[in-house]
Amino acid sequence: MDIVKIAMAALAGIGIAAAAPALAQEYPAKPINIYVGYSPGDNMDVMTRVLGQKLEKILGQPITILNKPGGAGSVALSLLAKDKPDGYTLAAVIETPLDRIPLLRKLDYKPDDFAPVLQFASGVTGVVVSSKAPWKTFQELLDYAKKNPASFTYATSGAGSTMHVAMQYIGVERGLDWTHVPYPGARDTLTAVLGGHINAAVGSTQWANDVRQGNLKLLAIVGNERMASFPDVPTTKELGFNFSASSASVIVARAGTPQPIIDKLDKAFRTAMDDPEFVKTVKNLELDVLYRDNQKLKTYLADTMTQFKAVIEELKLPTEFNTSK
Amino acid sequence: MDNLSHIIFGFGIAFQWDNLVFCMAGVLIGTLIGVLPGIGPVGAMGLLLPATMHITPTGSLIMLAGIYYGAQYGGTITSVLVRIPGEATSIVSCIDGYEMARQGRAGPALAIAAWGSFIAGTLSIVALMLISGPLAKAALDFGPPEYLAAICIGMVMVTQLSQNSPLKAMMMAALGVILGCVGTDLVTALPRFTMGFPELTDGLGIVPVVMGLFGIAEVIENLENQVSAGKVQNRISRLWPSLQDWTEAKWAIVRGSILGFLIGILPGGGGVLATFVAYALEKKISRHPEKFGHGAIEGLAAPESANNAAATGGLVPLLSLGLPTGPIMAMLFAALVIQGIQPGPTLITNNPDVFWGLVASMYIGNVLLMILNLPLIGIWVQLLKTPIWLLYPVIFLFCLIGAYSVNNSVFDIYVMLVFGVIGYLMRKFGYEAGPLVLAFVLGPILEQNLRQSLLISRGSFSIFFSHPISATGFAICALVLLSNALPWLRRRRQVYNQFAE
Incomplete structure (x- = not known):
């Protein structure tokens, strides 16, 4: 056998x-x-x-x-x-x-x-704000959020998303008290920023066209490498944050x-x-x-x-x- | 006269033979999938999407949009004839449309629905053309508190929907909200009430729930009365609406069109909400509200006009701001993006051929749909002569295919069957499915906007009254609720006056 x-x-x-x-x-x-x-x-x-x-x-x-x-x-x-x-x-x-x-x-x-x-x-993930917003750089945005605790809002396409975790990470690193407002989709976050309901949106490149047309400002790429189509925009790594949301x-x-x-x-x-x-x-x-x-x-x-x-x-x-x- | 020269330019594009063929193909496919319950426009558009890379952007948009508004026509047919909504936007049409068919007025019902759709379609294309820019920008002013107010108006309308007991309607609405809680929590991103099923992490599917409550429940209910088989087919009196039908329906069509268009513009609103609100409004302002639910032609004409107008209204934010307001608009968005055209505020100036070509093709498409639908009414009505023993198994089969095809998910079939049983029991005990479905659709949006508002305000409820639009919305809610109480108050006063005398 x-x-x-x-x-x-x-x-x-x-x-x-x-x-x-x-x-x-x-x-x-x-x-x-x-x-x-x-x-x-x-x-x-x-x-x-x-x-x-x-x-x-x-x-x-x-x-x-x-x-x-x-x-x-x-x-x-x-x-x-x-x-x-x-x-x-x-x-x-x-x-x-x-x-x-x-x-x-x-x-x-x-x-x-x-x-x-x-x-x-x-x-790629990026941080965008309305073109009417006062901040010209991501650093200015962070300074504003620091000086105005509990009033700065940012939107992502979902709690626990990479973008959300990235922003929490940045918030903890800089000791910020800012508010996360989750939305069901990336496009919704941009609408909220365009309508002036939320200060910043963090998400995938759906903002690209609005940035080119001047409706939105792209302040930072959340990652390690700059984008070929927006070469002037710095990465969060350059700004001292070691977290990639690719x-x-x-x-x-x-x-x-x-x-x-x-x-x-x-x-x-x-x-x-x-x-x-x-x-x-x-x-x-x-x-x-x-x-x-x-x-x-x-x-x-x-x-x-x-x-x-x-x-x-x-x-x-x-x-x-x-x-x- | 600028618009005139633009629309002539648009017709020049829409009448090119290839675009004409795409338009025809689109509305034909749309009508077909509209007739088939559960097989929705999103699935059909998804299958055709890669193929559209090989045709012009204008042609692809003309065809895909044709599928969408074509489905709004087709969806009515099964609602009226066998009380099974072909599309979610035809759910309300089941109420009075089916009653009309039972009274032998299936012909006039289908004809008035087709004409209502045509009139609403045409009116809303004119509106799309004239006011898309300014109106879409107004929609941007809607943040979480404003949406919450708008949804509350919708929820208050639920109470107006009920045919008999407002208490039962409220209970069903509450159940709908509870069912809407199944899924992933918005703020913690953790699953809740999913009972360990990964399929439930995105919540219960609207299509399986609706098809279970309406379609399967109908089939089960009909298993009971096999003796009286063929209860509908006996009298088909006439095919065309009478003058009286027209007099009763005409203002309902106009009101439905306006309401549908406005709701269609709002993100998250869309056709389903538009039909429910249009029906509730008609019932509210009608001089004979008791007729509703028993074959009132306004109860069919208003929602049928509203869903077509909402289909066009949804194009406004897409074409003028690049904002898709729902899954169907997301498909049209993708169709443009893969061709290298970014929908956004500059679409109309940069790609006038796309915008005006589409607008003109929609006029043509609506005429084509009329030509397609009116002669077919005679044939559709013959469907009622199909023996029940054949009709119901076929309906059952289509429901199974329909529930599966949304997400290619067997789990959705089980969901549908469970809700079929629930729907049957609800019918037996006199609970209506309408308020449940509306609350189920609105519940998650309500929760989302409530929680977003409170996140922004850090828990302060003052945000709802410091924003003018939202304050106005809540005032309207209060008025609607108060208007319900008024007849009661008046009765009380009469009693008081009598007493005083």
Whole structure:
């Protein structure tokens, strides 16, 4: 009995070892599904649909885009976590549900449930105020907030968002008493600032057009690198804050997907990213095309998670782990 | 006369053959998805979005907008015929529209809805053209306290919606607010009342809840009376509205149009709110409010006009300020952005072809919809002759597809089925679903604006009375509530006078 079992296991082992490269060569042998963690019309949805069209030509299989919005991308990930690790189901999300939300909320997946495939775009966060506002620089804004405690308001597209955490971090560093007002979406925060209801909005590049037209002033980029399209605007790192609120657009597979398949997908997406139609789409969405291969993305996600964990502990942010008894 | 030369320029663009084809395709798709319950314009627009990269920005906007306002026409049909709203904006039409159909007046109901939509559509395009700039800027003056006041007016209107018991209506509204609390807390970003389901972190879906309460509940209820199968089909007296129908409906159409357009401009307002408020207003000012709920033609004409006007009204902030007021507007926004056109205050001057082409195409689209819809009424009415044993399973199937297709989520199907049972029980015990749904939609916005206001004021309630718009809004609320109490007061005074004599 035992011998038979061992022999069978050995045979199976040989079979798997032999099958793995063969699998990658055959892959993909059937259509690939991509769960998009957001609604149709969202930036990620538009980018994934354009990439998907190109990918069909490269891989020779249909690519089906399935919108699974909810929980800032975590609904799509919890679905993927239940799928088979065969590379036929992928998810397209912003990094947040992979490296930040797991630290704040109880989820039915772990970051380890996923194998990064690649990063294909990156977004920038900025601080904007109305063009009628008196502050010309971010430093002037901070000085004002310091001198006028309990009266300065800033809006973000949600409590616990990276932008919110970034501003809390800055507030603690400078000893500010300023008020966070959460809104459901980035566009809503800009409306509130344009209408003069809120002093500043912190969020993704949806402000770009209003800044160009002079309705809003961009005072700082929350991150480490300046923006190519607004080269004069300083970063918060230059101003002495060590916190990046960047947002990487990534593709992940289920953990346990054979590495040759990951590599093949990585390469195929990389080729699709070079398509002028994709480049134009990303540019029109005011995002940047940015490539990280699966290894570098893995390191990046782990680093961001470590950094975010330290900030949560420093700021004593409410999480589902410390509020529930 | 500047507008005249612009609109002539616009028609020049809209009448180019390719744009004409896009307009036709848009309104046709819109009508179809409007008829199919649950398959909403957002899903259809999402599927077509990548394809629009290959056509001109004007063409893509013309087609996508056509889907949107086309769906407002189509959504009425199933509301009136089988009491299942094709779109959320047709929920109110179920009340009196369906009653009209039961009385054999399905033809006039559909015709008045189509004409109301057409008139409202046309009037609001004129308004869009003339006042989009100034009006959209006024909307910017609405901060959290102002919105809170506006929503409170809407909530007070809930009490006017009830057909029989105001107490039951209030209870249902309270339940709606409670259900609206499920999801992620705005200020702490932590999930609440989700019972561990990740699908609930964004709250209960409006479509599965509405389709359960109205659609599934209707199907279950009809399982009971299989003996009286075919209760509707017996009398289809006439296809066209009579002169009396017109006299009764005409001012309702005008009021619905104005109200719908104004509400459509407000972010978070949109078509659903517009239809509820329009219905409540008609009932309030009607000389025979007792007819409402029993086939009053104004009760159909006003909300049907309001939803079309709101569809156009929603374009005002999008095109003049670059502010999408809801998911559908966000789709149109994305369609422009991926083409490299940024919607914003300079859109009209920088891309006049897009703006005026779209406005002109909407005139054409509304005419096309009339041509498409009026002759079809005769055919739609035949639908009532479908045997019940076939009709209801088909409706059930469409509800399942519809609930699933919003988020491609099986969980939403369960939500719909649960609310189907709840809706059935509510019908059995005489509770109305209308106030529940309105409160469910408004509840989260109410909470958001209340909490934002109090965050800004650091907990002081004076913020609601120091802002002029919000103070006025709350005054209106008080007046509406007072006007409810007035008949009661008058009765008291009569009693007092009698007593004094």
